[in-house]
Amino acid sequence: MKRIFDVMVSTICLIIALPVLLITSVVIRMKLGSPVIFRQQRPGLYGKPFNIYKFRTMTDQRDKSGELLPDHVRLTKTGKIIRKLSLDELPQLFNVLKGDISLVGPRPLLMEYLDLYTTEQARRHDVRPGITGWAQVNGRNAISWEEKFQLDIWYVDHQSFWLDMKILFLTVLKVFKSEGIQQDGQTTMEKFKGTSEEKVSRNG
Numbered sequence: 001m002k003r004i005f006d007v008m009v010s011t012i013c014l015i016i017a018l019p020v021l022l023i024t025s026v027v028i029r030m031k032l033g034s035p036v037i038f039r040q041q042r043p044g045l046y047g048k049p050f051n052i053y054k055f056r057t058m059t060d061q062r063d064k065s066g067e068l069l070p071d072h073v074r075l076t077k078t079g080k081i082i083r084k085l086s087l088d089e090l091p092q093l094f095n096v097l098k099g100d101i102s103l104v105g106p107r108p109l110l111m112e113y114l115d116l117y118t119t120e121q122a123r124r125h126d127v128r129p130g131i132t133g134w135a136q137v138n139g140r141n142a143i144s145w146e147e148k149f150q151l152d153i154w155y156v157d158h159q160s161f162w163l164d165m166k167i168l169f170l171t172v173l174k175v176f177k178s179e180g181i182q183q184d185g186q187t188t189m190e191k192f193k194g195t196s197e198e199k200v201s202r203n204g
Contacts, residue, residue, distance in 0.1 A: 001161065006103050010096040017090055024087050028056055031078040037091055042108035045128045050100040052108055053091035057082050086175045092131045104164040105130025106152035109192070116194040117149075124152040127159060134163075137170035141189045149195075 014021075028036045038056040041049045057079030061069045068074065075083075082088050095101045101108060108129035114122075135143070135151040155163070 002102060002164070003099070005161075005164075006096050009103060010093045014093050014097075017093075020087065021090055024055055024082065024090070027078060028082070032056055032059060032076065038088075041111055042129070043111055043114055043125060044100055044108060045125065047114055047122075047125045049111060050095070050098075050108075052100070053094055055082055055088040055091055057088050089131055096131065102128040102130045104132060104167050106133050106155065107136065113192050116192060118195055120153060121149045121195065123156055124149060127156050132167060132171040134167060137167055137174055140174065145192045146195055 025036045036056055038054045039051050040054075042052045044050045057076070058071065058074040059076060061074050063069060079088075092101065096103055105128050106124040117124075133152065134155040135148040138151050139147065
């Protein structure tokens with residue numbers, strides 16, 4: 001039932017959002033250049049890798065040694081607007097159609113995090129990842145990694161059709177309010193470096 005719902009809704013959303021997709025593509029091509037779509041390998045269901053699609057929001061500026069400059073330097077004004085409106089997430093609807101992700105589920109993070117999860121945190125991969133999830137409507141990037149993972153696991157244990165409907169509704173509200181897009185003082189979410197024993201003990 002969830003897969004059928006995903007395909008139906010993502011197809012309708014792509015048709016409705018087609019003008020927005022085209023306009024955003026043109027703006028990115030003019031302001032940031034090519035490629036317009038950012039592709040990156042992410043872990044899907046049970047950690048199986050897939051290529052996620054997002055609209056590009058950063059430049060490829062590098063230092064003299066060839067290393068990419070910090071995110072806050074590469075994130076342009078155009079990129080900030082695209083992120084604030086969550087337009088960068090729209091190409092993931094194609095991932096939904098392919099079956100890589102669902103509309104609702106724990107957000108697919110970086111492949112390098114797989115070896116850093118505790119056994120409990122790794123359970124977030126027991127369901128298909130999603131464009132939005134329980135953690136996104138309860139803080140998004142404004143909460144800690146440990147809090148995010150706790151919310152992800154709660155979703156894994158309580159997932160239902162009606163919970164998904166609630167999350168989708170709350171996601172729309174969050175987008176309009178532009179809440180939780182970034183951590184205080186951070187342009188993007190700080191990288192996850194693993195959970196210490198102290199944090200595990202404190203969070204139960």
